Each structure stands twice: as structure tokens, then as C-alpha cells.
Amino acid sequence: MLEVVGIRKVFTSGIFRRRSIEVVRGVSFRVHKGQTLGLVGESGCGKTTVGKMIVRLIEPTAGRILFSGTELTRLDPRKLRKLRPKIQIIFQDPDMAFNPRWKIRDSLAEPLKLNRLARGREIIERVLELIETVGLNPEHLNRYPFELSGGQLQRVALARVLALQPELIVADEPTSSLDVSVQAQVLTILKELQRRFQFTCVFISHDLNVARWMSDRIAVMYRGKIVEEGKTESIFGSPRHPYTRALLGAILVPDPEAGRTWRVASLNNVSPEVNLEKAGGCSFQDRCPYAEKICREKEPPLTVSAPDHRVACHRVKNLVPVQANMRGKACFL
Amino acid sequence: MLLEITNLRVYFKSADGFVKAADGVDLELYPGEILGLVGETGSGKTVLGLAITRLLPKTAAVSGEVLYRGQNLLALPEEEMRKVRGRQVSMIFQNPLGSLNPALSIGEQIAEVLREHRGLKGKAAWQRAGELLELTGIPAKWIRSYPHELSGGMRQRAMIAIGLACAPSLLIADEPTRGLDVTIQVQIVELLHAVTKGVSPLRSMLLITHDLGVAAALADRLAVMYAGKIAEYGRTGEVFRNPRHPYTRVLLDSHPSNGLVAAKGFSPSLINLPSGCSFHPRCKKARKKCAHEPPLMQRIGLDHEVRCFYA
Amino acid sequence: MYILEVTRGKKMLLTGSILIFSFMALAVFALFIAPYDPDDVKVEERLLPPGEHHLMGTDGFGRDIFSRVVFGTRYSLFLALVVVSINLLLGLMVGSIAGYFGGLVDELIMRIVDILLAFPNIILALCIVGVLGPSVQNLILALVALGWVSYTRVSRGLVLSIKEQGFIGAAKALGGSDMYIIMRHIIPNAFPPLLVLATLHVSHIILSIAALSFLGLGVQAPTPEWGAMLSEGKQFIFTHPHVMIFPGLAITLSVLSFNLLGEGLRDVLDPRAREVLNV
Numbered sequence: 001m002l003e004v005v006g007i008r009k010v011f012t013s014g015i016f017r018r019r020s021i022e023v024v025r026g027v028s029f030r031v032h033k034g035q036t037l038g039l040v041g042e043s044g045c046g047k048t049t050v051g052k053m054i055v056r057l058i059e060p061t062a063g064r065i066l067f068s069g070t071e072l073t074r075l076d077p078r079k080l081r082k083l084r085p086k087i088q089i090i091f092q093d094p095d096m097a098f099n100p101r102w103k104i105r106d107s108l109a110e111p112l113k114l115n116r117l118a119r120g121r122e123i124i125e126r127v128l129e130l131i132e133t134v135g136l137n138p139e140h141l142n143r144y145p146f147e148l149s150g151g152q153l154q155r156v157a158l159a160r161v162l163a164l165q166p167e168l169i170v171a172d173e174p175t176s177s178l179d180v181s182v183q184a185q186v187l188t189i190l191k192e193l194q195r196r197f198q199f200t201c202v203f204i205s206h207d208l209n210v211a212r213w214m215s216d217r218i219a220v221m222y223r224g225k226i227v228e229e230g231k232t233e234s235i236f237g238s239p240r241h242p243y244t245r246a247l248l249g250a251i252l253v254p255d256p257e258a259g260r261t262w263r264v265a266s267l268n269n270v271s272p273e274v275n276l277e278k279a280g281g282c283s284f285q286d287r288c289p290y291a292e293k294i295c296r297e298k299e300p301p302l303t304v305s306a307p308d309h310r311v312a313c314h315r316v317k318n319l320v321p322v323q324a325n326m327r328g329k330a331c332f333l
Numbered sequence: 334m335l336l337e338i339t340n341l342r343v344y345f346k347s348a349d350g351f352v353k354a355a356d357g358v359d360l361e362l363y364p365g366e367i368l369g370l371v372g373e374t375g376s377g378k379t380v381l382g383l384a385i386t387r388l389l390p391k392t393a394a395v396s397g398e399v400l401y402r403g404q405n406l407l408a409l410p411e412e413e414m415r416k417v418r419g420r421q422v423s424m425i426f427q428n429p430l431g432s433l434n435p436a437l438s439i440g441e442q443i444a445e446v447l448r449e450h451r452g453l454k455g456k457a458a459w460q461r462a463g464e465l466l467e468l469t470g471i472p473a474k475w476i477r478s479y480p481h482e483l484s485g486g487m488r489q490r491a492m493i494a495i496g497l498a499c500a501p502s503l504l505i506a507d508e509p510t511r512g513l514d515v516t517i518q519v520q521i522v523e524l525l526h527a528v529t530k531g532v533s534p535l536r537s538m539l540l541i542t543h544d545l546g547v548a549a550a551l552a553d554r555l556a557v558m559y560a561g562k563i564a565e566y567g568r569t570g571e572v573f574r575n576p577r578h579p580y581t582r583v584l585l586d587s588h589p590s591n592g593l594v595a596a597k598g599f600s601p602s603l604i605n606l607p608s609g610c611s612f613h614p615r616c617k618k619a620r621k622k623c624a625h626e627p628p629l630m631q632r633i634g635l636d637h638e639v640r641c642f643y644a
Numbered sequence: 645m646y647i648l649e650v651t652r653g654k655k656m657l658l659t660g661s662i663l664i665f666s667f668m669a670l671a672v673f674a675l676f677i678a679p680y681d682p683d684d685v686k687v688e689e690r691l692l693p694p695g696e697h698h699l700m701g702t703d704g705f706g707r708d709i710f711s712r713v714v715f716g717t718r719y720s721l722f723l724a725l726v727v728v729s730i731n732l733l734l735g736l737m738v739g740s741i742a743g744y745f746g747g748l749v750d751e752l753i754m755r756i757v758d759i760l761l762a763f764p765n766i767i768l769a770l771c772i773v774g775v776l777g778p779s780v781q782n783l784i785l786a787l788v789a790l791g792w793v794s795y796t797r798v799s800r801g802l803v804l805s806i807k808e809q810g811f812i813g814a815a816k817a818l819g820g821s822d823m824y825i826i827m828r829h830i831i832p833n834a835f836p837p838l839l840v841l842a843t844l845h846v847s848h849i850i851l852s853i854a855a856l857s858f859l860g861l862g863v864q865a866p867t868p869e870w871g872a873m874l875s876e877g878k879q880f881i882f883t884h885p886h887v888m889i890f891p892g893l894a895i896t897l898s899v900l901s902f903n904l905l906g907e908g909l910r911d912v913l914d915p916r917a918r919e920v921l922n923v
Contacts, residue, residue: 042514043485055817081819089817096810099829107811111818149599150374157814164818179373179543181596184587188595206514209589250515252522252546253590256570 001033001200002054002168007063009049023049025224026063031217033167036194036201038215038232040208040247046224047204048092051170054202055089056080067168085115085164092173094153098145104131104156105141111163130159134189151182155189162193170202175210187214208247212236220244223283226302230309240311242288242319282314290315334400335503335537336362336385341397343377343384352603354380356561358397359630362503365535369552369569371542371584375600377561378541379427382505385539386424387414401503419450423501427508429488433480439466439491440476446498465494469524486517490524497528504529504538510547522550545588549573554636557581560601560611563630567637577633577644579616610641618643653911660905667898671717678711682868691884700890703877705866709887712868713894719869721898723780724849727787732842734788735795736834740826742796743803754800760793766852773861783862787852791845798841802834836913843906847899854895870895 005028012020024046031037039047052058054065056072065072067087075083091097098107108127112118118126128138134155145153154174161169171190175183191214194201205211211218212232219229220241228241239245282288282295294314302312313319338360345352354377362368372378383389385399387406399406406417418424426432434442443462447453453461463473469490471483480488489509496504509525510518529536529551542548548555548569555572557565557580565578576582586594598615601607607614613623622642630638670677679699686706694701700709742753769786776782806812807830815825854871856862863869865876870891877887 042516052813057813057816084817084819087817089813091810091814093810097814099811099815099833101832110815110820114819114824151599160814160818179600180545180589181373181583181587182599183589184593184595187593207589208515210593213589213593246516250519251590252515252518252544252550254545254549254573254585254588255590256549256573 002031003066005064007060010061034198036215038211038218039204040211041221045221051172086167088161088166089170090174134159168200172204227312234309335364337400339398344394353561367538369540369548369555372558376558422503423496425496425506429492438477450499469494507541577639653908656904657908663901678714680708680711682712682715701886715868716870731791734792736799739796739799743800778861840910847902
């Protein structure tokens with residue numbers, strides 16, 4: 001359905017003194033129809049850039065993106081415009097996702113008009129139908145974005161995307177700016193709509209627990225690369241990469257009884273002394289408590305380390321296996 | 334008792350009526366204790382922190398009592414209050430990038446507090462600033478770096494260092510972990526634990542947060558706030574194990590680690606609160622009485638109070 | 645805090661609008677308001693002080709100053725508005741293109757802008773009119789030549805920040821073309837702050853027109869333009885000051901009213917003002 005093969009993105013700045021940074025350094029994954037892939041990582045790991053490249057808001061520097069067998073990266077603009085409505089994105093900050101001078105009604109009608117999917121009376125009917133699909137009232141249509149709460153706006157964003165009957169939705173941290181109780185509402189709706197309309201989803205999140213709840217598979221990104229990828233149960237049941245383990249261990253569970261395991265989980269600080277681009281080797285070496293000589297010399301490839309479970313770590317065989325408990329917290333040794 | 338808040342009300346006047354950001358809040362904080370003030374956007378928790386330190390804009394109408402060591406902060410002259418803020422109570426704001434002065438190095442910003450409130454001079458202030466940075470986990474050689482040169486986590490550490498500069502007995506931390514990566518959050522939680530529970534005498538902290546995980550990791554007692562009022566108040570373990578207010582239940586159930594169970598409805602606007610119990614339109618247990626009569630805080634355990642008729 | 649600013653802004657806005665509205669009315673109904681023909685020379689009535697028959701007195705040619713000030717509104721205000729509108733539209737267009745497309749286009753446009761900004765405004769205007777000869781067209785040309793630059797700069801900045809907002813990306817993903825996005829999303833959001841700038845600029849342009857006319861390089865005598873009137877009256881400044889005072893007052897008042905309007909607009913449109921209640 002969606003296949004991403006070795007995509008890279010290099011951002012350059014400056015006309016005379018060009019400086020470039022490689023934000024995405026060769027990412028490959030596959031998402032099957034109707035399924036959800038959770039793309040997890042911390043800020044700056046390149047997960048948002050990957051999402052934007054899939055919907056073609058950013059051109060990849062290299063690599064291929066295939067959607068239902070069509071290669072998006074080599075499509076001529078006319079064909080791409082035809083395919084575009086089928087691939088949609090929901091952004092992190094709902095307050096910014098709407099033209100502040102437009103009523104909700106106009107924002108919801110925009111995709112219909114732009115793609116000539118409805119006209120006149122039909123538009124009004126479709127807009128009404130859409131707003132109800134996401135659990136809001138028709139009265140919300142006459143409001144301006146600043147009059148709605150973040151959770152309500154994110155629902156409208158969802159409705160706006162659904163207007164195009166997309167086959168793939170990239171959800172870029174859709175709830176990270178929302179309160180927990182609102183987050184639960186929005187994600188429940190997203191999941192329900194996915195069941196109903198059968199779209200494929202790339203769910204980008206920094207929160208492993210949220211991604212776990214949403215996704216069939218999880219890919220953990222660190223500094224522009226996928227370091228671990230596999231079925232959700234497999235990732236949570238037996239996380240292998242030290243970074244995934246650290247992420248899991250860093251989750252603060254709302255349970256004072258859980259013991260203050262967070263103490264053990266902490267990583268080394270990012271050390272500014274190590275210039276990773278020059279140094280070569282594993283990009284996690286400076287923070288990894290298990291780093292050895294080989295980690296500083298050779299970059300570990302993403303290899304299968306268990307059935308349907310890939311990890312990029314030299315030391316994965318030597319690490320003590322961990323058992324995760326039911327709440328998603330890994331117990332460290 | 335270090336801090337005793339009685340019947341605190343903070344209203345803002347607006348075109349559509351009064352915004353009741355805090356509506357009759359009672360809280361106590363014992364020496365050496367961490368009190369977690371938990372609530373969602375618009376619950377009034379940030380306003381409460383600002384009311385204690387009297388940093389609210391002048392348009393806010395504040396009434397009630399905030400007794401700090403028996404002294405009512407709300408009645409203190411501004412000059413005296415400035416001394417309290419400098420030497421007794423300090424505030425760690427959310428969004429460190431916005432709260433730090435971008436034109437001064439972090440060392441300079443700490444030294445400034447030390448000179449102003451602790452009477453340190455020249456080299457002594459500078460040296461102490463370095464010590465404070467080390468204490469919060471920033472290498473002292475970074476003393477001359479500017480806020481924009483630091484990562485989000487480091488900036489938050491610098492904020493905490495500034496907060497600690499005047500050796501306060503009470504820290505008010507407003508969303509200290511918001512916007513940080515999970516691995517960094519843990520480090521900040523650890524640091525906050527160290528500077529409160531790891532010093533002698535113990536330091537008190539009012540921890541304002543939306544994150545139940547952070548509250549669980551740090552707080553001794555918990556106050557759950559909803560629509561300007563305290564909904565549930567008690568020992569952290571007790572509140573988490575045995576939540577009695579339906580809203581506390583909602584908060585816990587909708588947490589990602591607990592399976593994201595969605596509840597109905599939205600938080601009400603503070604201008605137009607529902608009659609009776611402000612939670613009743615969203616409450617599963619609500620009965621007729623809840624729509625008419627505002628429930629009072631009632632004691633249901635040794636150290637556990639709930640604002641609900643049917644707790 | 646901000647609530648106060650809003651009401652203060654509203655007051656300024658109201659005062660400014662009323663004043664400008666009055667000026668507009670003077671310009672439109674000049675024919676009915678002015679008691680005399682502004683160009684009617686009566687040597688026997690020259691340099692009369694303000695009085696019953698001549699509200700503001702008469703000038704060195706015996707023309708009624710009140711009538712000339714009223715008709716002058718047409719030239720001063722109209723010219724200023726034309727100049728500012730051209731500047732605004734040109735600047736917004738060029739700035740939007742530079743900001744939206746970025747890269748080499750942006751680099752090129754902004755370097756040109758930088759060069760033009762390095763010229764002293766009034767001196768370049770003097771040169772242009774000096775070379776091309778004084779006329780209304782050349783006056784407009786001179787004031788546009790550099791005027792659009794600051795709008796380009798400001799609108800580029802605005803567009804750069806608007807461009808980064810989510811709704812632009814959303815519109816793109818929903819199938820909007822570049823032109824559609826610029827016209828429907830970017831320009832409508834960049835316009836209000838520019839309008840504030842433009843309003844504040846009107847007064848600046850009024851002054852420039854008056855200055856150039858005063859120097860004899862703008863609107864030519866006997867056209868009743870305020871700056872030209874000042875110039876004609878300067879020989880009487882000590883003997884018959886009213887000849888200069890009234891056109892001077894008209895300039896001051898119109899400048900003041902546009903400043904009030906601009907600052908009022910700025911306070912009212914300030915997005916912070918809306919956030920007052922989101923405690």
C-alpha cells in the first residue's frame with residue numbers, strides 16, 4: 001500500500017556559504033492497507049520530515065515513495081495533483097491549521113471546492129455531514145477557529161481531511177498539544193473513523209504509549225534513522241534497541257506505586273564534544289550506556305533480530321533481554 | 334504549616350462576564366512537602382500559582398487569604414512582597430525560552446539574583462552561579478552561554494538554577510516538564526526531586542502540572558483542579574489508588590498508559606460555568622441534585638477530601 | 645492590561661476616522677462648501693486678515709484662503725492616497741512573491757530592495773522631479789520609486805511567517821495551487837498589518853508632497869495645494885502670518901488624523917488583544 005524506500009532529506013541554507021544537514025538519513029518502511037504504522041521518536045529525529053515527504057509537502061533528496069504501486073517521487077505534476085487528495089495530513093498544532101479569518105464552514109468547504117467534489121447545495125450538505133461525523137454540532141460551523149478549543153479544532157481538521165475520502169492519512173502528533181482527556185477523545189474518533197473508512201495511517205508521535213494504542217506496527221526513529229521496527233506487541237513485549245528501552249523506561253506512569261524506576265532508565269546526556277557526522281559509527285553512541293569500540297567505528301545496519309522485528313544495534317545480542325509488564329514499562333536490570 | 338490558602342478567588346473581568354479562574358480554593362502545604370496541583374488547560378492552576386506570588390496582571394480581582402508562615406501575602410505591601418519573592422518563594426515558569434532573558438548569559442542571570450537578594454558581590458556571585466549550574470546538571474564551563482545556545486532540557490535546568498539562587502523554602506514549578514522529550518522529562522523530574530527531597534532541611538514545592546505521571550513521581554499530596562475549584566485532594570497514593578471524584582477517574586482513565594478511555598464532553602469555559610457541580614454535564618454518576626446544588630468539599634478519609642455528593 | 649489598550653485604540657480609531665471623514669467630505673463637496681472660487685484673484689482684497697467675509701483671510705493675490713484650503717484637500721489627500729495605494733499594492737505583490745517562493749527569486753528581489761533602501765528618500769524624489777520636470781505624474785512617480793520598497797520588506801516578513809503556519813501546508817495538501825494559496829490565504833492575512841503601516845504612511849506622504857510643492861517641485865501654482873500655498877505665503881510670514889498658518893494647520897491636522905487612525909487600527913488589530921480572555 002505505502003512503501004518508503006531509503007528516503008533521505010538534506011536541508012541546505014545560504015546562497016553563498018552553503019551549509020547542509022541531513023535530517024532524514026535513509027528511512028524505509030512499508031504500511032499495509034488499512035493498517036497504522038507508529039513513527040516514534042523525540043524532537044528533531046526527523047519523523048515530521050518523513051511525514052511531510054510522504055504527503056509531498058517536502059521533496060525528498062533521495063529515495064522512493066510508492067503508493068498503491070505508483071511511484072510518487074517520479075510522477076509528473078498533473079498526475080500528482082490527481083493523486084494528492086488521496087494522501088492527506090493532520091498537523092500537530094490545530095490552532096495553526098486553519099485560516100484565522102475563515103469560518104469553520106469555509107475551511108471545511110475548501111477541499112470540496114478545490115477538488116470540485118461538490119457544488120452549490122451539495123457542499124452545504126457534505127459539510128454538515130462531515131461535522132457530524134467527527135462528533136461536533138452544526139452550530140460550530142459558524143464559529144471562527146479561535147472560538148473553538150484545541151480538541152474541537154483537531155476534530156474539524158479530521159473532518160476536513162475526510163472530505164477528500166483519503167486512502168492514506170499522515171497524522172503528525174495530532175494530540176501532543178491537547179490535554180489527556182481530550183487526547184483520548186480525539187484518538188478514539190480517529191481510530192473509529194479508520195475502522196469505518198479503512199484508510200491507511202502513519203501515526204507520528206513522541207509518546208510511545210499513544211503510538212502503542214494507535215498502531216499495528218511501530219518504527220522508532222533516532223537522529224534521522226529507524227533504529228527499531230516491528231509489530232507493536234513485539235516492540236513493547238521485548239524492546240531490543242537501548243534507545244527504545246530508554247524511551248519505554250522514561251514513561252512516567254500515573255501510579256506512585258510503580259516504583260521510581262525512572263532513576264535507572266536515564267541516559268547519558270547528548271555530548272556536544274562528539275561530532276557524529278565526522279566520527280561515524282552508531283548515532284546513539286554518545287548516549288548509549290552499552291556503547292563499545294565497534295559502535296564508534298561502524299554504523300549498525302537495520303537487521304532482522306527476531307521474526308518480523310528489525311533492530312539497528314551492534315550489541316543487541318549481548319544485551320540482557322527485558323520483560324515488559326502490562327503497563328508498558330520496561331523493567332531494567 | 335508553610336503555606337495556607339483559604340477561600341482564594343481570582344476573577345478577571347471580560348466583555349462577556351467574569352472569568353472565574355479560581356473560585357474558592359483551599360490548600361495547605363507543609364514544610365518539606367511536595368503538593369501536586371493537577372488540572373487541564375483552563376482549570377485555573379497556573380493562575381493559582383501566579384496569585385500566590387502576586388504576579389497576576391492588575392486587572393485580576395483577588396480575594397481570600399494566602400498565609401505564608403502566618404503572614405498574608407495578599408495584604409503585603411509591594412516592597413515586602415518583592416523580598417518574599419526574592420528570598421522565600423520562587424517560581425519556575427513554563428516555557429523557559431520565553432522566560433529567560435535572551436540578551437544575558439545564564440550565569441549573568443543567576444548572578445543577578447544572587448546580588449540582588451543574597452547580597453553577594455562580584456566574583457562570589459559568579460562563583461556561586463557556577464555552583465548552582467553544576468548542581469542542576471549544567472557543566473560550570475557553560476556559564477557564559479546564552480539561552481538560545483542551550484537545548485530545551487538545559488534551559489529548563491537553567492531556570493531551576495535561577496529559581497534556586499535565592500535559596501527559597503518554597504518552589505512553585507509551573508509545568509516544568511511541558512514540551513520536553515520524555516527522556517529529558519525524566520531527568521528534570523529527577524532534578525526536581527533532588528533539589529527538594531535531597532536537601533536538608535527539605536524544601537517544599539508546589540508542582541503545577543497537567544501530567545499525572547510527573548505528579549505521581551514527585552508529589553506527596555495531590556490536588557485535582559477542575560473549572561477553578563479543587564475537585565479532589567489527598568495523599569498521592571490514595572488519590573491514584575482510590576480516586577473518588579468522577580473527574581479524577583476520567584483523568585486517570587484517559588491517560589495513555591491506562592488505555593486512553595475517552596469520556597464525553599469538554600471542559601467548560603470559565604465564564605459560563607454549568608450550574609450546580611460544574612462537572613455534572615460530563616459526569617456518569619450525575620443525578621438531579623448535581624445540576625442544582627454546588628457540592629462542598631467533604632472529608633472521606635484521614636487525608637482525603639472530595640467535592641462530590643456521591644463519592 | 646490589554647483591555648485598556650483596546651478601548652484606547654477604539655477612541656483613537658474613532659477620532660481619526662471622524663477627522664478623515666470630514667476631510668473627505670471637504671474634498672467631495674468642496675464646490676458647495678467653499679464660499680469663493682479658489683483661483684479668483686482680487687487685487688483690491690489682498691492680504692485681508694481673517695474676518696467676517698473671509699473666514700481665514702486672503703492671500704497675496706486676494707484669493708480666499710478658506711476656499712483654497714478646502715480645494716487643497718482634493719490635491720493633498722487624493723495624491724497621498726493614490727501614492728500610498730500604489731506603494732501598498734506593488735509592495736505586497738513583490739513581497740509576497742519573494743517571501744512565498746524564496747530562494748533565488750527572494751535573494752534577487754531583496755538585494756534590489758536593499759539598494760533602494762540605501763537612497764535617502766526625499767533627495768531621490770528631488771532628483772527624479774528635477775530631471776523629469778515638475779508635474780503631478782512625476783511627483784507620483786518620485787514618491788512611488790522608493791515608497792514601495794518598505795512595503796515589500798514588511799510584506800515579505802509577514803509572508804515568511806504566515807507561510808510557516810499549518811493552514812498553508814494544509815491548503816497545499818488539500819490541493820490548492822501556489823497562486824490560490826497566495827491570493828486566498830496569504831494576502832488576506834498579510835493585509836491588515838500592512839494597512840496599519842499604510843495609514844501611518846499617508847501622513848508621511850502628505851508631508852512629502854507638501855515639502856516638494858513647497859520647493860516648487862510638486863504641484864504647481866496656482867493650484868491650491870497646501871504645500872504650494874505655504875510656499876507662496878512664505879514672503880508674508882512676518883507681516884501676514886495667517887497666509888501660512890491655515891494651510892499649515894490643514895497639513896498638521898490631516899497628518900494627525902491619519903496617525904490617529906493608524907495607531908488606533910494597530911491597537912485594535914493587535915492579535916494580543918484577542919487573547920485577553922484566554923487565561
